[in-house]
Amino acid sequence: MVHSRVYEMSKFPYHSRMRYAPWLFLLVAFPVLGQSVEWRNYSSRDEAESAIRDNTRRVEGEPHRARWYIARGNAQFYAEDFDKAVADFDAALARDPGADLAHFGRGMALGRRGDLEAAIDALDTYIDLHPASALAYTKRGVRHLWNRDPARAERDFKRALELDATNTEARDDLGVIVAQRGEYQTAINLFKQVINIDPSYQKAFHNLALAYYLTSETESALKVVDDALQLDPANRDTMMLKAVILESLGDTAAAERLKRRAHSLEEDNWSEQYPVK
Numbered sequence: 001m002v003h004s005r006v007y008e009m010s011k012f013p014y015h016s017r018m019r020y021a022p023w024l025f026l027l028v029a030f031p032v033l034g035q036s037v038e039w040r041n042y043s044s045r046d047e048a049e050s051a052i053r054d055n056t057r058r059v060e061g062e063p064h065r066a067r068w069y070i071a072r073g074n075a076q077f078y079a080e081d082f083d084k085a086v087a088d089f090d091a092a093l094a095r096d097p098g099a100d101l102a103h104f105g106r107g108m109a110l111g112r113r114g115d116l117e118a119a120i121d122a123l124d125t126y127i128d129l130h131p132a133s134a135l136a137y138t139k140r141g142v143r144h145l146w147n148r149d150p151a152r153a154e155r156d157f158k159r160a161l162e163l164d165a166t167n168t169e170a171r172d173d174l175g176v177i178v179a180q181r182g183e184y185q186t187a188i189n190l191f192k193q194v195i196n197i198d199p200s201y202q203k204a205f206h207n208l209a210l211a212y213y214l215t216s217e218t219e220s221a222l223k224v225v226d227d228a229l230q231l232d233p234a235n236r237d238t239m240m241l242k243a244v245i246l247e248s249l250g251d252t253a254a255a256e257r258l259k260r261r262a263h264s265l266e267e268d269n270w271s272e273q274y275p276v277k
Helices: 045-061 066-078 082-095 100-112 116-129 134-146 150-163 168-180 184-197 202-214 218-231 236-248 252-264
Strands: 024-027 272-275
Touching: 045 066, 066 082, 066 100, 082 100, 100 116, 100 134, 116 134, 134 150, 134 168, 150 168, 168 184, 168 202, 184 202, 202 218, 202 236, 218 236, 236 252
Parallel strands: none
Antiparallel strands: 024 272
16 A cells, blocks of 8 residues: 555454455555544554664663553554564553553554454453544454454444544445445445545455445446555555456456466555455
8 A cells, every 4th residue: 555554464364265365355454644542653664663672772761661661562563573562561551550552552462463352352441441532443343353243343333433434444344344244335335435535545445346346347346446456556455356357357368467466476465354255
């Protein structure tokens, strides 16, 4: 993805799937602006690792200060060292039980390492303390989805949207839920709303293209999947979706070329995915 958005990374690990299966909707991008949580978004692993070094020096200089553990845990999260991130958030709470953001960080990192019940509990605590945080409801909703509880996820996404109607992540992930249960037109409308709010939101283009494909609107699917690839030309999942669309239109040669190109790419697209059943 271009611009400043950083995706929550790693493949969705809680269901079996074929690699590049065309029925997968993409989930989860960090919103950058307008959120109540002071959570730093790093644009690269190098930037996160630099922040880890800086905050380690701060921790060593002021080991009693919870804020430096939170800042380092935030960076550890983006460097995908979730065990160390959890340890830093725990250390922050040990030094200051009122360090609320550490509960949010624990929910983020515990979820990414697969401790879903503990992650949800941590976000429950944060939401109890900050009931107006649309971002916290959104992230708890994502973890409910990973925990195979779409009903609770849907409630969280809807609450997030009540708090912040411009929350593109919650709106897009709500579209994924309704698409997963076959309500494609509702999903299409939600994905379109996301794009209207933020025309740089690549996942919404991918998801809209897939919804069009599943409703046999193949020409529309091809146009939108091209828009998605313009935003992120190296997105393997979107390439594979375009290949499936091209195959359905009879252009098998172009589809095979695109598949080969997708398979040749390094796996550097961070995305959560959800299947259509």
